Amino acid sequence: MTKRKKKMIMFAGVFVCLAMLLAVAGCAPEEAANGEDGTIEVKIGTVGPLTGGAANYGINILHAVEIAVEEANASGELGNISLKLISEDTGGDWSAAANAFTKLIDVDGVDVIIGAVLSSETEAGGPYAMEAKIPTISPSSTAKDLTKGNPYLFRNCLSDEVQAAQLAEYAVEELGLGKFAIFYTNNDYGVSLKEAFETTAAELAEVVAVEVFMDGDNNFKPQLTKIKESNPDALYIGGYYTEAAKIAQQAKEMGLDVQLLGADGLCNVALIEIGGEAVEGIYATSGFYPDDPTPAVQNFVNAYKEKYGEEPDMFAAQGYDAALIVINAIKTKGASSEEIREGIAATKDFPGITGKTSIDEEGDTIKDVLILKVEGGKFVRVR
Amino acid sequence: MINPYYMQLIILVGINTIMAASLNLILGYTGQLSIGHAAFMSLGAYSSALVTLHFGFPFIISLLCGALFSAIFGVIIGIPTLKLKGDYLAIATLGFGEIVRIVCLNLDITGGAMGLRGIPKKTTLLWVVLAVLVTVFILNRIIKSRIGRALIAIREDETAADSMGINSTYYKILCFGVGAFFAGLGGGLFAHYMRFLHPKTFDFMKSIEHLCMVVLGGLGNMWGAFIGASILTVVPELLRSVADLRLLIYGAVLVLMMRLRPQGILGPQTDIAPAIEKIRLKFKSIWHRLARGKT
Numbered sequence: 001m002t003k004r005k006k007k008m009i010m011f012a013g014v015f016v017c018l019a020m021l022l023a024v025a026g027c028a029p030e031e032a033a034n035g036e037d038g039t040i041e042v043k044i045g046t047v048g049p050l051t052g053g054a055a056n057y058g059i060n061i062l063h064a065v066e067i068a069v070e071e072a073n074a075s076g077e078l079g080n081i082s083l084k085l086i087s088e089d090t091g092g093d094w095s096a097a098a099n100a101f102t103k104l105i106d107v108d109g110v111d112v113i114i115g116a117v118l119s120s121e122t123e124a125g126g127p128y129a130m131e132a133k134i135p136t137i138s139p140s141s142t143a144k145d146l147t148k149g150n151p152y153l154f155r156n157c158l159s160d161e162v163q164a165a166q167l168a169e170y171a172v173e174e175l176g177l178g179k180f181a182i183f184y185t186n187n188d189y190g191v192s193l194k195e196a197f198e199t200t201a202a203e204l205a206e207v208v209a210v211e212v213f214m215d216g217d218n219n220f221k222p223q224l225t226k227i228k229e230s231n232p233d234a235l236y237i238g239g240y241y242t243e244a245a246k247i248a249q250q251a252k253e254m255g256l257d258v259q260l261l262g263a264d265g266l267c268n269v270a271l272i273e274i275g276g277e278a279v280e281g282i283y284a285t286s287g288f289y290p291d292d293p294t295p296a297v298q299n300f301v302n303a304y305k306e307k308y309g310e311e312p313d314m315f316a317a318q319g320y321d322a323a324l325i326v327i328n329a330i331k332t333k334g335a336s337s338e339e340i341r342e343g344i345a346a347t348k349d350f351p352g353i354t355g356k357t358s359i360d361e362e363g364d365t366i367k368d369v370l371i372l373k374v375e376g377g378k379f380v381r382v383r
Numbered sequence: 384m385i386n387p388y389y390m391q392l393i394i395l396v397g398i399n400t401i402m403a404a405s406l407n408l409i410l411g412y413t414g415q416l417s418i419g420h421a422a423f424m425s426l427g428a429y430s431s432a433l434v435t436l437h438f439g440f441p442f443i444i445s446l447l448c449g450a451l452f453s454a455i456f457g458v459i460i461g462i463p464t465l466k467l468k469g470d471y472l473a474i475a476t477l478g479f480g481e482i483v484r485i486v487c488l489n490l491d492i493t494g495g496a497m498g499l500r501g502i503p504k505k506t507t508l509l510w511v512v513l514a515v516l517v518t519v520f521i522l523n524r525i526i527k528s529r530i531g532r533a534l535i536a537i538r539e540d541e542t543a544a545d546s547m548g549i550n551s552t553y554y555k556i557l558c559f560g561v562g563a564f565f566a567g568l569g570g571g572l573f574a575h576y577m578r579f580l581h582p583k584t585f586d587f588m589k590s591i592e593h594l595c596m597v598v599l600g601g602l603g604n605m606w607g608a609f610i611g612a613s614i615l616t617v618v619p620e621l622l623r624s625v626a627d628l629r630l631l632i633y634g635a636v637l638v639l640m641m642r643l644r645p646q647g648i649l650g651p652q653t654d655i656a657p658a659i660e661k662i663r664l665k666f667k668s669i670w671h672r673l674a675r676g677k678t
Contacts, residue, residue, distance in 0.1 A: 051630055088623060091630075094498075095584050098577055099391065099620060106388040120498050120581045127504075127578050143497060186488060187496045 039080045042335050044069065044326065045104035046085065047115030047125060049092035053216075058117045061139050061319030062087050063308050065114055067300070068323035078327070081335050086110060090121055097121035101128040110134065112340045114322050117315075119143035119188045126153045135329075135341035139322040140315055143188045144195075147363030154344050154363040156322040156354075160192035163263055163285040164238070166369045168200035170383065171261055171283070177234040181209040181227045181258075183220075183247065184238030193238035193263050201236075208232050213243065220247050221254065228256045240265040244282075245275030252278045259283070268313045272377055279374050286370045287354045288317035289381045297353045314354075321352035325359075390508060392620060394576060397511035398569050399612035401518045403596040404605060405565035408522055410594070411603035411651075412531065413558045414538030415465070416473045419480030420566055420593045425585035426483060427453040427567025428574035429493050432502045435575070442505040442575065446514075449571035450564045457563025461556040468541075480590055487582040498581035506576035514572060518565050519605055525561065526605075534558055538603075599640055601647030610648055 046065055048058030069083045086108050088100035097116050104110045105128060113129060113136040116122045122141035129136040130152045137154040138146070144161060147153045171177045180201045184190035194210065201207050209230035211223035224247070227235065235251065235258050237244045244266045251258070262284040271279055290301050290311055300320055304312040312320075328350060329343020347359040355368040371383040385393075406420045431449025434440050440448070464475040487493045494500065525531050533554045536544040545551050574580055592615060600611025622632055640648075 093584060094579065094581055095577060096619075099388075099395075100623075102388045102391050103620070103623065106386050120579075120583065123498055123500055123581075124577060124579045188498065191496045 039082050040335050041082050041084050042112070042330060042340075043084050043086060043108060043110040044323075045108060045110035045113040045115070046087040047090060047097055047100045047104065047113060047121065048087075048117035049121075050087070050089040052092040054092040054118055057140060057315045058090075058092075060313055060316040061114075061117060064300075064304065064312060064316035064320035065323045067303050067307065068320050068327065071303075072327045078331060081330060083327070083330075090116065090118075092118060092121075094118070094120040094124040098124045098128065101125035105129070105132045105134050111335070111337045112136070112326055114139060114319070114326060116141065119146060122146060122153070122155075126150050129153060133341075134337050135326075135344055137322045137326060137344060139319040142192065144192050150363065151345075152341060154359055154365075156325060156352075156357060156365050157318050158264055158285065158287045158367065158369060159364060160189065160263070161196040163369050164193045164196035164236075165200040167236075167261055167263070167283070167285045167371065168197050168204065170371055171234060171236075171259075172201070172204040175234075175259065175283070177259060178205045179208045179230075179232045179234070180205060181211070181230060181232035181235045182207060182238065183211050183213065183223060183227065183235060185215055185240070185243060186212050187215060189240075189265065190238040193236075197236050197238065213239070213247075215240070215243065217243060218246065220250050224251055224254055224256055228254060232258055234259040234261055236261045237266065238263060241268045241271035242274065245271050245279055248275045248278040248282065264314055267372060267379065269311060269379075272374060272379075280377075282374045283382070284372050284374075286314055286372045286379075287367065288314040289370055289372060289379070290317075291379070292353075292381070294353075296351070300353050317354050321350075321354050321357060324352055325350060325357070392617060394506065394508060394511050394572075396613050396616045397508075397515045398572050398576070399593075399596060399616050400515050400609045401565055401569035401572070402593050403600065403608035403612040404518055404522055405562045405569070406593050407597050407603065407605065407608045408525070408534075408558055408565075409562040410597055411601075411607075412526055412538060413534040413555060415555060415559070416469060417476040417559075417562075418473050418587070418590045418594060419460075419476035419478075419483075420562075421585040421587075421589035422476075422480040422483035423453045423457060423563040423566035424570035424573065424589070425487060425580075425582065426456055426563075427570030428580055428585070429487060429499065429570075430567070431571035432499060432574040432580060433492065435503060435505075436499075436501065442510070445575070446568055446571040449574075450567035453567025453570065454560045454564035457566075458556055458560040461559035465552060465555040465559060477587065477590075480585075480587060484582050484586055487585070493582070494580070496582075498579055500579050502574055502578045502580065504575060504578050506572045511572060514568060518568065519609075522561075522565070523605060530554065530557065535603075595637065597647075599637070599647055601649035601651060603651045604647070604649050607647050607649040614648075 046062055048061055049055050050058050069085050072078060073083055088104055090097040090100050104113060113134055116125050116138060117140050119141040122138045130150050133152060135152050137156055140157050141155055142157055142160045147155055182194050182197055184194035198207055209227045211227055213220055237247055244262055248260055260282040264286050266284040267286040301312060325344055325347050329340045333339040333343035345359060350357045358366045360366055370381055372379045373382045409415050409417050427449035430452040431445040434448045435445045460479050464472055467475055488496055533549045536549055537551050537554060541551050596611035596615050597608055600607030619633055
């Protein structure tokens with residue numbers, strides 16, 4: 001045998017050995033542990049970015065889910081079922097999300113997953129959940145058609161299409177605006193918003209300019225100059241609060257004095273902190289209004305403030321509601337994955353803190369869209 | 384049966400081994416600092432996925448289409464950029480990587496910012512093992528041949544190689560093409576495993592990750608590519624349990640590694656036996672020292 005052949009065989013051998021080693025290390029996933037006192041443990045997995053650029057969203061959602069799980073365990077509403085939370089980080093990378101889903105399903109043996117956070121993460125993880133028949137509910141992945149064709153995938157958030165279309169209607173009918181410019185960020189979120197807003201606005205009124213920016217951009221003046229030339233009445237920003245605040249400031253500096261509109265990505269106090277005067281009067285769709293006086297909302301806001309020392313944002317609220325939907329499913333149907341799936345799918349007019357929530361046959365959410373306005377340095381509900 | 388999670392890790396180690404081995408040919412053997420390797424991966428991934436989705440070709444044909452498409456781009460990019468050296472080449476390949484990412488982000492056919500979904504799952508462990516063996520076999524044959532000696536000569540001293548009659552530009556482009564071919568193959572396997580593609584993954588950091596695998600394992604060493612790929616795939620997963628500290632520890636491992644063993648784990652030897660012998664001797668001496676200390 002030549003030396004080279006020997007080496008090839010050695011290479012193959014090492015690869016196979018590694019495979020077997022990992023196989024031995026990986027025993028079958030643990031079964032739902034039934035304690036001696038007859039309690040049943042239901043494992044809830046969460047997937048989302050806890051590090052990296054999108055960490056803010058993932059951490060807020062995880063905090064809210066923690067609160068919901070603690071409350072459910074403390075209140076004893078589930079009888080002999082106790083909930084255990086296992087969270088996995090993706091760093092905002094969808095291929096890491098695929099690993100996180102497989103680990104939760106095959107190593108930790110979770111019964112239900114709350115996640116993922118970013119749409120691309122949920123896209124990557126969804127097929128794994130479907131194969132393993134583990135119900136998964138995303139609190140924030142808004143991309144179009146995400147849950148279609150996957151009976152194990154649900155979401156609890158405003159879809160981009162619905163909120164953009166409703167804001168366009170509101171802007172034309174209630175605010176009497178006629179000429180729209182659209183400025184969107186080039187990711188799945190921005191593109192979905194832009195398409196929905198453009199379609200509705202073009203039907204009801206006129207779209208005079210469409211420009212694009214990138215996440216993390218700082219200078220928006222070239223695009224804003226073009227938008228200014230087209231002389232619009234209103235500027236719809238399809239993006240997140242950091243960029244939106246800067247866009248508002250730069251538009252004001254350039255004398256582009258139009259009505260600003262936006263989506264749920266703007267609904268964070270940081271918009272006002274960064275934008276200051278410039279974001280005054282901005283209208284944005286939202287799924288959550290923290291100053292809502294109903295007791296359920298105030299209880300959550302207070303519990304969150306007490307535990308984490310900051311006001312919960314929309315991501316946290318949707319995460320809390322997603323956890324409540326899961327807990328409700330366990331309460332009404334049962335603790336096995338299949339029963340939880342049925343329970344989530346049967347959700348109808350569920351009184352969450354983000355409004356009445358129903359799940360349709362595609363796994364999508366039907367809920368009211370709120371419209372908030374920035375007035376005197378605060379978000380105020382106008383619809 | 385193997386737990387699917389560990390199966391997935393093995394498959395990812397295999398794909399990363401292909402990526403690291405192909406970069407090793409460019410970086411380790413020819414000495415060309417390319418930091419756009421993820422771009423070739425994404426070209427292979429997207430083109431093979433699109434071929435599968437639109438024409439329904441058998442898996443092997445899709446893979447080859449992806450690899451060839453990537454190789455063609457490797458050559459096209461190689462012709463103008465490989466006249467550059469060192470840092471300049473690095474910047475040019477960096478630029479190329481960004482161009483590919485932005486193009487994938489803006490084309491309709493690649494799904495743009497929404498990502499490409501619905502790719503059928505075809506990659507299995509068998510396919511990956513076969514692909515790794517074929518890649519390593521072919522790369523080994525190239526390195527042991529006249530071409531390989533020419534590449535190593537270019538790495539050691541390009542001017543001297545030129546004066547010996549080696550057409551250095553030709554060989555550099557050839558190695559770029561071959562490297563891109565196998566990177567495209569890795570990309571194709573990745574696409575048909577993940578069932579979803581998004582340009583965000585194939586960014587600058589992915590190229591750096593491949594670079595780390597090669598440097599960590601040992602430049603100019605095929606075993607090094609395998610070991611580097613294994614470590615940098617498995618360690619981040621092992622560190623999942625420590626959540627917040629994960630990136631910190633990962634970074635510290637890399638820094639310590641480069642401080643203690645800058646030549647990589649295996650160093651530039653082409654054979655693994657002497658390296659293992661060396662490690663064994665080192666452990667033995669440490670053991671002796673410890674044993675002496677105890678008594």
